[in-house]
Amino acid sequence: MLTTDQARALLVHVAKKHSAKLDAISASELGSAQEAEIGRQGDLSMGWAFKLFAAQGRDAMVRPEDVTAMREAGLDDMLVESVSQHLALCRTSGVYPPHRPRIEALLAEFDIPPSPVNYAQAEQLYLRGQAAALLDVRRRWNGYRPEDDALLQAALLDVTVPSGPASARKAEPQRSESAVEPRWQQDIAPTRNSPSPPEDASDAQQPADIDNDASPLDEAPASVLKIIEIVAEAKTKEGDWTEKTARQHLSVARLFTKFVGHDDPRRIRQQDVAGYRSMLSRLPRHYGKSPADDERLIDELLSRAAQLNPAQVGLGPATINRHLTQLHTIIDKCKWHGAAARGYEGVRGLRAKNRDRDRDQRSRFSNSDIAAMLALPIWQGAASENDRMSPGAAIIHDSAYWVPLLAMFTGARREEVCGLLVSDIDNELGQWCIRIENNAIRRLKTPQSKRRNPLHPELIRLGFLDYIEAVSGAGHHLLFPELKAASAATPMGDVFWDDWIKILNRAVPNAPSQRKTFHSFRHFFVDELKQHGVIPEIRRDIVGHGGGDTNEERYSSSACIDLMKDAMAHIPALTQDLTAFPIQLREDVIEGRARPSRTARRRS
Secondary structure, three states, X not given: OOOHXXXXXXXXXXXXXXXXXXXXXXXXXXXXXXXXXXXXXXXXXXXXXXXXXXXXXXXXXXXXXXXXXXXXXXXXXXXXXHHHHHHHHHHHHOOOOOOHXXXXXXXXXXXXXXXXXXXXXXXXXXHHHHHHHHOOHHXXXXXXXXXXHHHHHHHHHOOOOOOOOHHHOOOOOXXXXXXXXXXXXXXXXXXXXXXXXXXXXXXXXXXXXXXXXXXXOOOOOOXXXXXXXXXXXXXXXXXXXXXXXXXXXXXXXXXXHHHHOOOOHHXXXXXXXXXXXXXXXXXXXXXXXXXXXXXXXXXXXXXXXXXXXXXXXXXOHHHHHHHHHHHHHHHHXXXXXXXXXXXXXXXXXHXXXXXXXXXHHOOOOOHHHHHHHHOOHHHHOEEEOOEEXXXXXXXXXXXXXXXXXXXXXXOOOHHHHHOOEHHHEEEEOOEEEEEEOOOOOOOOOOHHHOEEEEOOHHHHHOOXXXXXXXXXXXXXXXXXXXXXXXXXXXXXXXXXXXXXXXXXXXXOOOOOOOOOOOOHHHHHHHHHHHHOOOOHHHHHHHHXXXXXXXXXXXXXXXXXXHHHHHHHOOOOXXXXXXXXXXXXXXXXXXXXXXXXXXXXXXHO
């Protein structure tokens, strides 16, 4: 599987190379305004065709949602129809699929092994790169060439400074707005699908933003991504950041640099940060759930958002504020690495306001919500291992079966449950317990999250201990080995989300409007304890919350297992009508097969 850096390098390489080729072709064919318009329309049609091939594969077609996206991008009915014609033409003329030697040569150029998965990814990136170059019609056919302005500015700045007192400094060249105006000021959503200008042009594009008196050291290349990679490695090694925190900072850095169109921290302005904040409100609400989101262009992300229901668009206030906090950290770290942003004022005035009280942000599941889940074929009998939502006789004991039950009977967070090890369940003085602590798979949210909870009798009745024995006997140390992603960077909870969202949508169709998520199990659990008079100290110990005040947190010992057991007896046994079936593991768990990547599963 390609790394994110490899995928990005391939995509940029193909886009630049094909863009240069198209520039040469357009220059040789240009003879009149009419010919320019014909060329522009042809590039748009072919670009969208390649974009659809990259997204859908061999049988790509223009779907209703694609028509909507094309019209929003400015294509008329004739051009939309032309895209369908280009899809057919590419298949019959041999343009699609790309010639195998070409993709193999691309992999070899970057020293990437030509495995089936790598080849499939490279082919998709090849198509995406060509699509990005083709769709860059504004630059090729409308004369929009910011690199020309950048080169002019560089030439104007390249003046010999005469020796003499400081008052005899060279005059500052006139600012060229076209050279320094960030893309967000033209349109919050960048209108170009091509990557940043070539490195020589973008490096030169530093007019009034960079002091004319800067020393040669000040003019040395600076990179947001390289600086944050260095910081993330050091912070992770020193224990200041978890791997998740490091990944989030790198992801924010990549998204921000894609948005502003360059990677130089010294060119970051307050307007860029404000534009980025506005763009976050236009992304798909579930941006970041898929590893592929990290590789998508801004235009592609916003195009996807345009096809969604308005309720599914815009990151939540907490996520927006997390992005802003981490962006502030990124800019601050760049400053301390000698690459300070000019005119940056901070993010305090850009933060999203969350007007809801904490208890209202996410609702608890009602008893009827949980009953609706437990009535699904996953717990009653499914058609097969591969069809868990149709009724049948198959009961498969895996994360889809156990994780919701564990959340219901422990109040644990999604990642806490999904990242459990087999060894985290043990017997303490005759009482089976779950230990929730940091391990090699995941880190806990806070130090107070470390805890041990008694195992609810209903879990034991349904065969949870037998499941542990079966998984261990199959040679696994993970409690839910099927959640280990092909990419080590993908949290196990995110892998589980693919199954969970099907369960939630089927059992609680109005979950989004009712603010119900997996975390609603935690609210259900805490609320049940509260309604039955369990004191706050014991509630906090069970769910891993910090103390209500400093004295309580410092000096109160954790509730003993017996007190926890008595408190957890108040959780309603909504599973009491479920039948305990003999343990049946998934085939891939029995055979020890690794989980395929998303790309391989989509191509299969």
